[in-house]
Amino acid sequence: MSNVPADLKYTREHEWAKQDGARIRVGITAFAQEQLGDVVFVELPKVGARLTAKQAFGVVESVKAVSDLFAPVSGEVVEANGELGQKPEIVNQDPYGKGWMLVITPANAKELDQLLTAAQYEEFLAQGGH
């Protein structure tokens, strides 16, 4: 079973979201990067872009697939992980740490509560994860 940290929230599209003061940090889960295989390219929105929850905000490309990235919550992008441009493999090595993708200022703080808990996400994975 993949690593599912208890202090994060999750989407059914395999993104994680972490409360970070007033902001929310976003990345993809260990399960997602395992399924993708070696990540070779990550396309992220620019700082200042406005995201809508459940809408695609970028793509992650591995040697075998390209997948859309979906926003866990609505809000404005205040940081994007520029290091992924040169070293996309960090997403495989450290999906919950250095492999983070965006920091968002949420438009509606309550949206975070609507995401899956770690226990719910683990159950979702146990059922096949899609």
Add this chain to the structure above:
Amino acid sequence: MRYLPNTPQNQRAMLDTIGVRTVEDLLTRIPAKARLSRPLALLPALAESDLIRHMRSLAARDADADTFTCFLGGGAYDHYVPSPINHMVLRGEYLTAYTPYQPEASQGTLRTIYEYQTMIAELTGMDVANASIYDGASSLAEAVLMAHAINGRHELALAGGVNPLYRRVVETYVDGPGLKLRDVPSPEGVLDRDAARRVVGGKTAALVVQSPNFYGCLEDVAAAAELAHAAGALLVVVSDPVNLGVLEAPGRQGADIVVGEGQGLGVPLSFGGPYLGVFAAKNEFVRRMPGRLVGATVDLDGSRGFALTLQTREQHIRRAKATSNICTNVALCALMATIYMATLGQRGLVRVGELSMAKAHYAAERLTAVPGVSLRFAQPFFKEFTLKLPKSPERVAAKLARQSILAGLPLKTLDRKLGDCLLVAVTEKRTREEIDAFADALAKAVA
């Protein structure tokens, strides 16, 4: 390719296997009134020798560029096709309707495609070229969809000098995604920059210019690039690669995407196709680029090899979100272009351009010396130009065709404002005698 026979015994075996008595039994569900009640009206079969004679007599009725002197252009040009091309492309390793892409079996094919991409990238001055699209028009249509995918904008600005037939193909392609085509007039034969500034704005995905354009005039590509980029739009340039031995590469004038018809690079006229869609872009847009792409790599032993790359953009992997619905190409025509460019080399390509240009300017001089005949636009041109005639261009062209001269393309059906105009193209193949004969025949036809 194996020949698969279909003998009465084969048919019997198949019918027995599925438990049907006759082929006719398979068709009983089709209503009788929807079926043809009589045999197809086909002529009786001919013996091979009779068939060849029949086909030759039909072919003799065609006006082809071998028996006629060809001044027709407008997108396809009578450039010389060097003999090594036919010799090479007819080889069994290459001559197939379907391109083998398996790296373990097709290193030779992949390598020719890689070399094609490399030479096209160099000629156009771009970072990367794909393995080709179907033709110039579909390349342009893919380019504007790509521009829309890159910046998410919904309008396209097309210069009046873009081939009107390309414009129609673009119109078809952008109908589905709902992009809006806006035309920028070119009353003086080139992009009207004031008009362009009024059309190109914050909603414009790309400005499209063609140079030399459909009327033969050279556009100021650098100025168009500046105009497009000032509005945050991309510049798409339609270019004929065979001209780029002489003309500056669009990539060095600010183009973001370069497309064009590659027929001039050793692909025969063939009554309109198959041709070669050239497509090249800046490296930063490579993941939005449609089509196949061959890359160079090394194998486990460190030996150089070739393989399809960035296939994750393509529809067999990315399905509906692929960069394009078309992830195939015209590899045999691309091979012709590869052999053409390799055969001519840098100096040969410069020579083709210089000769075409010099002969076109000689022809323009001779033809405009005919009373009543003049150049329609006062713009620099390369190998093609628009003539204004004192008599119906359709009738003049028909008259000259009877003297085995294809005088050019009457523009009335493509641009109503140019009903008195004839588009004339001159390649390196034309001789002084042919051009002089054309001028004499034109003088008689309009007298």
